[in-house]
Amino acid sequence: MPLPKTLLSLGLCAALSAAHATESTSLIRLNQVGYPEDGEKIASVVGGGFETFRVIDLDTGESVLEGKLTSAVDWPLSGETLQQADFSKLDDAGHYRLLVDDLGLSHDFDVGGKERRDLLISTIRGFYLHRVSTALEPEYAGKFARPLGHPDMDVVVHKSAATEARPAGSTYAAPKGWYDAGDYNKYVVNSGITCYTMMLAYELYGDYLDEVPLNIPESGNTVPDLLDEIRWNLDWMLNMQEPESGAVYHKLTHLNFQGFVMPQEVTAKRYFVGKSTSAAYCFAATMARASVVYQDFDPAYAHQCLEAAQKAFAWANKREDVPFKNPSDVVTGEYGYSEGARDWAAAELAEVTGEALYRDVLAESSHDAYGKPSWADSRALVFWSQLVHEKDKAARKMVVSEADRLLQIAEDNPYGVPMLEEDFIWGSNGELANRGVTLLLAYKATGKDAYYHAAEQCLDYILGRNALGYSFLMGWGDLQVEHPHHRISSADGIDQPYPGWVVGGPNAIAADQEPAGGIYFGHLPANTYIDGKASYATNEVALNWNAPLVFLLSGLAAEEE
Structure with a gap:
């Protein structure tokens, strides 16, 4: 027999109170900043074997959306088993978390703000x-x-x-x-x-x-x-x-x-x-x-x-x-x-x-x-x-053809991004942001929504829906970069690093490029990364990685508003 709604709500409030007292699980990977009201919203859940998820309104403690997780798939580039939670139907502005029973609550995220x-x-x-x-x-x-x-x-x-x-x-x-x-x-x-x-x-x-x-x-x-x-x-x-x-x-x-x-x-x-x-x-x-x-x-x-x-x-x-x-x-x-x-x-x-x-x-x-x-x-x-x-016309054909290739790669990637094994290189996040530029250019040329949504997934990855569960953009997200390879952030005596800079991200051959980089969080292409200032091959910033992110955000924000 289902629990009465009041008891269910009390149970959720208790779960939320406990969750606020402890850290969120990083095994629910999503954009830790926010989504537009009418945009796609997808999280990747690590582990396999889970059946349902709920979206919790942090202002009321109520469950406002329930859904089923997809079948589990293995991703060899991170060694993870992943399921997807699609909560795109959540279109009310607010402050939320995802709850997966027997796993926990995600990091916070907003819907419908700026x-x-x-x-x-x-x-x-x-x-x-x-x-x-x-x-x-x-x-x-x-x-x-x-x-x-x-x-x-x-x-x-x-x-x-x-x-x-x-x-x-x-x-x-x-x-x-x-x-x-x-x-x-x-x-x-x-x-x-x-x-x-x-x-x-x-x-x-x-x-x-x-x-x-x-x-x-x-x-x-x-x-x-x-x-x-x-x-x-x-x-x-x-x-x-x-x-x-x-x-x-x-x-x-x-x-x-x-x-x-x-x-x-x-x-x-x-x-x-x-x-x-x-x-x-x-x-x-x-x-x-x-x-x-x-x-x-x-x-x-x-x-x-x-x-x-x-x-x-x-x-x-x-x-x-x-x-x-x-x-x-x-x-x-x-x-x-x-x-x-x-x-x-x-x-x-x-x-x-x-x-x-x-x-x-x-x-x-x-x-x-x-x-x-x-x-x-x-x-x-x-x-x-x-x-x-x-x-x-020839340039249009080349851009659209490349965007179609990226779409196919993204469809086969459980994090929804157009990245293959060989793409996890020095500055892989910049690589991804540039692919977002290609997708937005194809969207501008054709009006095909699939390109736009794929560009959104690129942003979601940078902001937390990735094999580390990190927001790679300094100053943004619950689990964000704190120790970049960045001289000013290391020397200025301020705990927070410079905001607004994306770090390079996972790099499959980082250990070969920086012998003293540190002990990485993983050893596979999608998780060879460490949040440490010694790691210039995974955790440095660079102008040419930030610029395509500016383009990506410009296009998504302009289209949204």
Whole structure:
């Protein structure tokens, strides 16, 4: 005989009281932040053998939805047996938890708030918190305020970058920019795809992003806050171009990685290191796009960006496109080669200028592979640009074909994301966020809801529906990253790490890449991860992982609202 509703409610309240007194189970994996009222809502439950689940309203203690768990499946990439709880019918705004009998209660989550907008603001503000060459004032940075570090007004030309006009040992200014990752260096190749991805988001979702306030020093002027933030880095990139030749310095770094101290405490010299075709082409593509995006706000600046782009392309196009290698006395990040960067730069300049030179470069390229969008692989960015800016049919076909491939992978993945064994690499969360970009582009091109929902699942994974049960976005979720490989968060004396940064995530070969990374939570591709500051191969942050998350959140928030 079923229990009377009153007794059932009392039983649930007792269960909730006990649950609030103890930790939630991390074996119910879901988005720990929140869902839109009419969106898909799916949790993955670890263990197998469970039959039903209930959704508990935390305000009333009442069960507001019940459902059956799916049949159990084994997932070899994490060694788990998993069932799915689909609670998409929950469409009332509120604060909830999932309850699975004999297992426990999930982490809290919200429905129907402005979570995606708040996440977007936090993620973009992460870039503000990474600004170089300026003090962060309490008015804008709150408790993360800090003094000016790395003014970069006297950067030394390294012998690898020396010319007759700018000999080794001479100094020039190259202030601004963002710290690249958990370290204090600045790299053109990685900055390029970062700025480009966020400018592309602005071109697609600008009407929405225009109204997203960031509370940065430039807020309130005539330029959208996102574009002001991106310009902080573009200004630095422009200073990385050698004016006499158009060449672009590959990076601005110390000779080696500095310790876990605050920026203002670092006194080692900083250098312009090397020049490379990859840096020049990534610079050219980024500046060509900036010349369009900033035209309505600052025509003179837009013209400057276009001239710089053309000079950089001209310099690189006369040279063999070879990987950059660190000089023997430099051990900072290499970012050696970006496959397809020449085509990407040509695509951007062709669209902006219409000149035959750039279209001829594209015509000469086979250009038949989508690749994996990242700093090391620019091939997909050609298709993104041609689809968004020229409505090119061939580009549309490539993007949609890749999105269809991702859908198929996601359908076979018990966490609902398009990730195979070989995708759990250094920066796998950035890899996933970029796949979310592809899915949103396919959705914009076709209107097919399946692409949009798959993009939502990518976000859910980052926020907790994954084989660790962690929210990988710092500052968000009940079980979140607390000890990133991030110098400022380790040195500032504040318990909370910088909010708004996504860490790299599971990396199947992390142990080979960081001998002193620590003891990982698991040893399989989807759970080789540790929340420890020594693990740069699983727990570091990076500009190029945050940028596609900004795009993903922009698209989902804009469509939701």
